[in-house]
Amino acid sequence: MTDTTVTTAATPTVSSSRRLAIESMSAYYGDVQALADISLTIEPHTITAFIGPSGCGKSTLLRTINRMHETAPHAKVAGSIRLDGVDLYGANVDPVAVRRKIGMVFQRPNPFLTMSIRDNVLAGLKLQHRKVSKTHGDDITEMSLRAANLWDSVKDRLNKPGSSLSGGQQQRLCIARVIAVEPDVILMDEPCSALDPISTAAIEDLMINLRRDYTVVIVTHNMQQARRVSDRTAFFTVAGAGEPGRLIECGSTEQIFSHPVHQATADYVGGRFG
Amino acid sequence: MTTLAFTSTLSRPERATAATVRGAVAGAGLLVTVVLIGVGAFLAVAGWPGLTASSSELPLGASNFWALAAPLVFGSVWSAVLAVLIAVPAAVGVALYVTWFAPRAVAGFLAALVDVLAAVPSVVYGLWGLMALAPGLAPVYAWLGEHLGWFPLFAGQPSATGRTIATGALVLAIMIMPIIAAMCREVFQRTPRASIEAAQGLGATRWEVIRLAVLPFARGGIICGAMLGLGRALGETMAIAMVVSPAPFLIGFSVITSANPNTVAAFIAQVFPEAHDVEVSALIGLGLAMFLITFIVNACARRVARIYGEPR
Numbered sequence: 001m002t003d004t005t006v007t008t009a010a011t012p013t014v015s016s017s018r019r020l021a022i023e024s025m026s027a028y029y030g031d032v033q034a035l036a037d038i039s040l041t042i043e044p045h046t047i048t049a050f051i052g053p054s055g056c057g058k059s060t061l062l063r064t065i066n067r068m069h070e071t072a073p074h075a076k077v078a079g080s081i082r083l084d085g086v087d088l089y090g091a092n093v094d095p096v097a098v099r100r101k102i103g104m105v106f107q108r109p110n111p112f113l114t115m116s117i118r119d120n121v122l123a124g125l126k127l128q129h130r131k132v133s134k135t136h137g138d139d140i141t142e143m144s145l146r147a148a149n150l151w152d153s154v155k156d157r158l159n160k161p162g163s164s165l166s167g168g169q170q171q172r173l174c175i176a177r178v179i180a181v182e183p184d185v186i187l188m189d190e191p192c193s194a195l196d197p198i199s200t201a202a203i204e205d206l207m208i209n210l211r212r213d214y215t216v217v218i219v220t221h222n223m224q225q226a227r228r229v230s231d232r233t234a235f236f237t238v239a240g241a242g243e244p245g246r247l248i249e250c251g252s253t254e255q256i257f258s259h260p261v262h263q264a265t266a267d268y269v270g271g272r273f274g
Numbered sequence: 275m276t277t278l279a280f281t282s283t284l285s286r287p288e289r290a291t292a293a294t295v296r297g298a299v300a301g302a303g304l305l306v307t308v309v310l311i312g313v314g315a316f317l318a319v320a321g322w323p324g325l326t327a328s329s330s331e332l333p334l335g336a337s338n339f340w341a342l343a344a345p346l347v348f349g350s351v352w353s354a355v356l357a358v359l360i361a362v363p364a365a366v367g368v369a370l371y372v373t374w375f376a377p378r379a380v381a382g383f384l385a386a387l388v389d390v391l392a393a394v395p396s397v398v399y400g401l402w403g404l405m406a407l408a409p410g411l412a413p414v415y416a417w418l419g420e421h422l423g424w425f426p427l428f429a430g431q432p433s434a435t436g437r438t439i440a441t442g443a444l445v446l447a448i449m450i451m452p453i454i455a456a457m458c459r460e461v462f463q464r465t466p467r468a469s470i471e472a473a474q475g476l477g478a479t480r481w482e483v484i485r486l487a488v489l490p491f492a493r494g495g496i497i498c499g500a501m502l503g504l505g506r507a508l509g510e511t512m513a514i515a516m517v518v519s520p521a522p523f524l525i526g527f528s529v530i531t532s533a534n535p536n537t538v539a540a541f542i543a544q545v546f547p548e549a550h551d552v553e554v555s556a557l558i559g560l561g562l563a564m565f566l567i568t569f570i571v572n573a574c575a576r577r578v579a580r581i582y583g584e585p586r
Binding site for chain 2 (some may be wrong): 066068071079080096097098099100104106108110112113114123124128163174176181246
């Protein structure tokens with residue numbers, strides 16, 4: 001019995017579980033510290049929502065997960081993030097490789113405007129130099145666009161440019177583009193903040209479906225959205241301008257919204273913040 | 275009542291200022307038009323006798339004005355096109371290096387250096403091209419003639435002095451490269467951040483980010499830069515006049531021989547001091563030809579920029 005327990009503990013994760021362990025993460029822009037000492041585990045096949053007031057560092061934390069943070073000038077991080085035990089900030093880890101495993105959907109829809117819808121979907125695969133035959137490419141395009149609930153509205157115009165779509169459709173195209181490379185984790189940085197309510201509802205439905213196959217992390221300003229779609233919620237806050245953002249608590253969405261441990265969380269989710 | 279409130283929002287001094295500004299900028303616009311029409315009219319009137327002159331009255335004993343003008347116009351366009359073909363890749367390379375690859379300090383230094391290149395007077399480039407670049411390139415032309423002589427550009431007897439249209443085009447290219455590079459740098463820096471992040475987020479390397487996000491948006495700016503450079507190269511006088519050894523009435527595409535087409539601007543500069551009577555009119559007529567070519571090139575440039583400029 002004891003032996004079994006020890007063995008299980010030594011191999012804490014199955015290779016396909018896609019659990020993210022954020023350990024003592026701090027992030028900086030030059031001399032300004034944006035995040036202080038965040039430790040947080042993101043469970044596989046769940047949707048985790050990061051909520052909190054502006055400037056609390058939730059987007060920064062999201063961008064440290066796929067190493068996008070360091071593309072900003074003078075950006076630095078300290079700490080580690082492990083995906084199934086592998087440190088994403090390890091010495092021989094190429095940030096480009098991390099971004100191919102951890103897809104990201106941005107606040108504003110950003111399809112490649114000069115590319116056709118089909119080429120947009122396949123852009124990530126082409127970057128990875130995977131050989132994609134015509135029929136295989138067609139299959140992946142259809143599968144990804146179906147998964148993004150976009151197939152029916154664009155199947156007759158796959159060669160039209162990405163710019164011909166509406167904002168909500170563009171955002172779903174960006175999600176399809178991420179799904180096409182079958183990443184381990186999908187990060188979404190306020191994916192609905194530039195969209196109208198109908199497009200938002202469509203993206204929220206889509207997120208709930210994505211949970212079956214992916215570990216999803218979303219940053220949102222919209223607490224109703226966090227409550228509707230997420231399984232777990234992490235609440236961040238910041239003491240004032242120039243102060244780093246801190247994690248206050250993380251738990252099941254139900255618990256965070258109904259029985260928060262901290263008063264700050266209760267104030268924020270209850271709309272009594274600031 | 276509400277409409278009345280709107281009509282009284284501009285005070286009398288405000289309206290006076292608005293009218294003054296409108297008048298001043300309209301005047302500036304009118305000035306450009308007047309100058310252009312004035313120059314064009316002068317060229318047409320003063321050049322007219324040259325356009326209809328007989329062989330005995332024309333420089334070089336040309337059989338008629340068009341026999342004189344055609345090779346020179348060809349030479350101007352040919353040398354300018356060669357210069358642009360050399361300068362654009364170099365300028366795009368420099369601009370990409372400065373905006374995307376160089377460390378911050380190096381980038382600033384290099385950008386300043388490129389701007390200095392633009393400020394060097396063309397007569398200095400002419401001297402350098404004549405005394406340093408041409409002799410240096412002569413062995414290269416000999417090699418090209420020997421090994422690639424079958425290719426039309428490198429046909430014929432290679433020049434021993436190196437004073438070829440290839441050397442002239444290279445000097446022109448160095449002169450126009452800074453303008454094109456400055457334009458490219460500007461548009462590369464203005465790539466929408468959203469597009470850059472889209473590529474980075476998918477795991478694009480730096481070069482792939484450039485290919486996916488930067489270049490599609492920069493295409494219009496690169497074309498505009500090339501057209502600016504073409505305009506400057508077309509009008510450049512001293513560098514060509516000093517460097518290239520011309521042959522009269524020549525239209526030919528070989529770039530390495532000692533017989534080269536001359537350009538309109540260089541020809542005017544070379545012949546004008548000795549010209550008299552109708553010859554002067556003929557030279558002014560050549561000026562008119564160049565004036566019109568500039569218009570055509572500009573019109574083409576606008577068209578090209580409109581067609582290919584928008585990201586598609």
